Amino acid sequence: MEVTQTAHAPSAAAVQPAQHYAQRTPVPFLSMMIGPSVLVIVSVVVFPLLYSFYLSFTSYTLLKPIPNWVGLRNYLRLLDNDVFWLAFGNTLLFLFVTVNLEFLFGLFLSQLLARTVRGQSILRTLLMIPMMFAPVLVGFQFRWFFNDQAGLVNNILKSLGLISQGIPWLVGRATAMFAIAVADIWMNTPVMTIILLAGTLSLPRELYEAAEVDGASGWQKFIHITFPLLAPFITIAMTIRSLDVARGFDIVSIMTGGGPAHRTELLWTYVQRTAILDAKFALGSAMSYITIIVTIGFTLYLFRQLLKARLVE
Amino acid sequence: MAGSPTAPRRTAAYWQRHIGSLVLDVFVWGLLILMALPAVWIVLTSVRNPIEINATPPVWLPRALTLEGFKPLFGQATTATGSVPFQLYFRNSIIVGVGSTIVSLMLGTMAGYAFSRFRFRGRNTLFLGIMLSRAVPGIALSLPLFLLFAQLGLADKLWGLGLVYVAVNVPFTVWLMDGFFREIPRELTEAAYIDGCSDWQAFTQISLPLALPGLAASSIFAFLAAWNEFQLAVVLTRTIASKTAPVGLFDFTGQFTIDWRGMAALSVLMMIPAIFFVLAVQRNLVQGLTLGAVKD
Numbered sequence: 001m002e003v004t005q006t007a008h009a010p011s012a013a014a015v016q017p018a019q020h021y022a023q024r025t026p027v028p029f030l031s032m033m034i035g036p037s038v039l040v041i042v043s044v045v046v047f048p049l050l051y052s053f054y055l056s057f058t059s060y061t062l063l064k065p066i067p068n069w070v071g072l073r074n075y076l077r078l079l080d081n082d083v084f085w086l087a088f089g090n091t092l093l094f095l096f097v098t099v100n101l102e103f104l105f106g107l108f109l110s111q112l113l114a115r116t117v118r119g120q121s122i123l124r125t126l127l128m129i130p131m132m133f134a135p136v137l138v139g140f141q142f143r144w145f146f147n148d149q150a151g152l153v154n155n156i157l158k159s160l161g162l163i164s165q166g167i168p169w170l171v172g173r174a175t176a177m178f179a180i181a182v183a184d185i186w187m188n189t190p191v192m193t194i195i196l197l198a199g200t201l202s203l204p205r206e207l208y209e210a211a212e213v214d215g216a217s218g219w220q221k222f223i224h225i226t227f228p229l230l231a232p233f234i235t236i237a238m239t240i241r242s243l244d245v246a247r248g249f250d251i252v253s254i255m256t257g258g259g260p261a262h263r264t265e266l267l268w269t270y271v272q273r274t275a276i277l278d279a280k281f282a283l284g285s286a287m288s289y290i291t292i293i294v295t296i297g298f299t300l301y302l303f304r305q306l307l308k309a310r311l312v313e
Numbered sequence: 314m315a316g317s318p319t320a321p322r323r324t325a326a327y328w329q330r331h332i333g334s335l336v337l338d339v340f341v342w343g344l345l346i347l348m349a350l351p352a353v354w355i356v357l358t359s360v361r362n363p364i365e366i367n368a369t370p371p372v373w374l375p376r377a378l379t380l381e382g383f384k385p386l387f388g389q390a391t392t393a394t395g396s397v398p399f400q401l402y403f404r405n406s407i408i409v410g411v412g413s414t415i416v417s418l419m420l421g422t423m424a425g426y427a428f429s430r431f432r433f434r435g436r437n438t439l440f441l442g443i444m445l446s447r448a449v450p451g452i453a454l455s456l457p458l459f460l461l462f463a464q465l466g467l468a469d470k471l472w473g474l475g476l477v478y479v480a481v482n483v484p485f486t487v488w489l490m491d492g493f494f495r496e497i498p499r500e501l502t503e504a505a506y507i508d509g510c511s512d513w514q515a516f517t518q519i520s521l522p523l524a525l526p527g528l529a530a531s532s533i534f535a536f537l538a539a540w541n542e543f544q545l546a547v548v549l550t551r552t553i554a555s556k557t558a559p560v561g562l563f564d565f566t567g568q569f570t571i572d573w574r575g576m577a578a579l580s581v582l583m584m585i586p587a588i589f590f591v592l593a594v595q596r597n598l599v600q601g602l603t604l605g606a607v608k609d
Contacts, residue, residue, distance in 0.1 A: 031511040033427035036485045037420045037443065043445045044480035055457070067384045083476070109344070117337045125592065126345045129352045132587035134541030136559045137580050141351055144573055146341035152354060155371040186348065191602075200601045236603060243485070246450035250543045268452045275456050288453035299448035307444075310428075310491065311437045 049292070056142040062279035074286035076312060084287065087258070087265040088294075094177070094266060095245055095298065098184045099238070105185065106192025106237065107230075111222065113193070114200040124197070130190050135247045141256030142183035146170055146255070171264040176256050180264060183251045188244070192237045199233030233308050242302040245295060267291040352584075358577035360382070366573050375437065382579040399579060402561035406552045407586075409557060410539040413478035417535050418528060420479065421486025426516050429494035429504065440487075447484035451544030459548050469551040477545055482535040489534065492604035493527025494520055529594045530601030537587060552565055558583050 056074055058067035078084050113123060129137075145152040146169035151286045154166040182266020203226065211221050249268035252258065258269030265273075272290055314499065357375055358366060365372040386399035428440055458477060459468070467473030475558050497520055505515040543559040550556045556578065565576040 025431065026512055027433075028431060029531060030427050030431060033423040033516075034439065036488065038423040038439070040420060040476070040480045040483060041443060041446045043453060046450060048454060048461055049449065051461060052453070052457035055460075083482055086589070109341075112337065112341045112344070115334075116338050116341045119336055119342070121480055123341065123345050125595070126349050128595070129349050132537075132584050132591055133352075134543065134559050134583065136541070136543040136562060137583065140562060140571075140576060143579075145354075145569070150367040150371070152371075159371070186351070190348075194599055195602050198599045202603075205587075225511055233603060238604060245448075246452070246544070249450065257390050271456075272454050281456065281460075285456055288450075288456055291450055292453050295450050296445055296448050299445065301479060303441075303444065307441065310440065 052285040053289065055282050056289055058282050062281050066264060074283045077283065078286060078290070083262050084270060085264060086262060087267050087270040089292065090265060091267045094181065094248070098181050098188070098248070099241060101190050102185050102188045102241065103238065105189045109189065109193045110200055111226070111265050113197050117126035124194070127190050130187050133187065135187060135250035136254060139185045139251040140184050142179065142251070143170065143255045146179040151251060153169045170256050171260060176264045180252050180255055183255065184248050187251070192238060195237040195240070196230060196234055201232045203229050237303070239306045242299045245298060253300040267294065342404040355577045355580050359581045360378070360576055361574060363574050372381055382574040385575055386578055386582065392521065397564045397575065397579070398553050399561065399582070402556055402558045403582070405471060406540060406557040409415060409475045409478060410536050413475045413482060413539045414532050414535040417479045417482035417486050418532055421483045421520070421531065422490045422524070422528065424483070425487045425490025426494050426520060429491045443484050443487055452544070455545050458545070462549060468549060469555045471555045474546060474549050474555055474557070477549065478539040478542065482538055485534055486531045487602070489531045489601050490524065490527050493524045496604065497523045526597040527601060530597040533590050533594050533598060540587060570592070
């Protein structure tokens, strides 16, 4: 690794044999190694996306599958589609709230776990349980937990005497968004925690011992030692999380389907509703393009930091 | 920390620390048991008497255990629901999951090695492009694939779905393997070149055997992603010829009612392979996720 770090410095290092093979560009070998991956991604991801990009400028619907060119009409329609903008805002809000809360809970849990003495490895296994759930399964389970008649949440609240009537969680906008966020946070906090815990456990003990000698409090140690040294792990946790943002779709799709009356509509559920249920394929494609831009923008924003270590000048 | 090596003198400070660590441990255990509760609840539901499921007041612990809920999954129709061709969904999920994992592992490992060991023009753009293809939401991808697959005769075919999962899993495999290969000292590869190895030999005989933990971690991520995937499967599969287990969950939903027990039973069976794999490579998993963070 050290070799890479010094490699692009125009120094004597350039003549070391260590640089010899790294600076060769064996084109046939590299094509053979990378070509298949690129081929699969181009044919299964890039080409279909170009196709739907083309369709987004046509009048294609599933009922009338004739792609008549209509120019920007679908995109212009989206501009004054209130539900679309509602879904757009909901999506940004949902991502902002859940990802940040998942990070904070992950950080909190990782700091607790790092200090736990009894049964740390069992705890770590317990922590991985949500990772084994299919998102669609999480959706179904939480839809049932938040059921107004026999849901676990209402049952617990009733047993504690906090409410007498079941709360219709998935009906009101605020309560439904809350329920969906709880499901998403439950599913995604463990990955954050595991990465941050691995980071915390890898930090050098000497620093803490030195700080203790100087009489630093637990909070001071966290702020001045743990948090800054965890930065690379935080980046990794956020990036890996960002790659999976669309998994939230499975949860929302099953818990509320974006309803009732668009109250929990996110871009993903609205694309599905428009393109598949309403058969307006071209309009749905136009919408999905905006979804792609939002998602990729979000990923790219988080990815920049992490990529610095992997990209070479 | 209670684990400090100094000889414990039973002073007030000692007890304070001791009790403090006990309180912390109890708190953390409580928190994680609370987090594991949904899983416990699913298992309990799968073995309940259906009357208990919608009972008011709620029945917390099942009064009697029954495996009735699993019967429809094994071809025995009950009055509540017809039988669910669970064996077929499971078979489809395993074929698609294992098949796509093997292929994406092969492709991703080769590309990851090339990215980690060589520099060439367009490397960064290509690497970034591959990573960003992973961020495309499944729903956006499912629309055009739905049309193209119908035209190409790939719709409702297992290998069509498998091909899509390969494309979805390659980027993360490239990411993980690039990280693992960077961990292997370059000197080993250099020595291989001096001994007259070709590029391919240096890859397969020197680096690949050392990257086995990376392959283990990558295979879990790829398998679980395919095993649990829903957005694409629900659009690209139609019949029992290619429906996977996550799509099969919908067999328990009627227009107005949901057979929660049957669904819980299928969920329990769906989680068995996931639990098995995650526990088997738990350590590599964590290592794979955090690679590259301790550098610079």
